Amino acid sequence: MRDPEVLACVRAALDHHEVRFGRASSMAPGRIFEIKRGPLPSGGALIVLHDVTAIGAAEKSRRDFIANVSHELRTPLTSIQGYVETLIEDPNPRPETTREFLGIILKMPPA
Secondary structure: OOHHHHHHHHHHHHHHOOOOOEEEEOOOOOOOOEEEEEEEOOOEEEEEEEEEEHHHHHHHHHHHHHHHHHHHHHHHHHHHHHHHHHHOOOOOOOHHHHHHHHHHHHHHOOO
């Protein structure tokens, strides 16, 4: 094994004599490995690599989904807020304008 991140984990396990965790991404391009390492009672170290690439992709998809939903909710809410502020700030709104703005708000698609 010549991966610098994995070798650093092995050295840390041997030097510190305790269980440690880390990540490596240079071993296989496009893949992410979680590394669990710890010393063996008889000397040496045990290194376990777990491919967490799919978990990382799922987390990214979740973050993207939440960002998209948040944006989709903000857009109609901003429009509604603009119409309501216009109606509130006008001391004597015309009934036709009030009715028109409320009709627009009512027709907005639900999020």
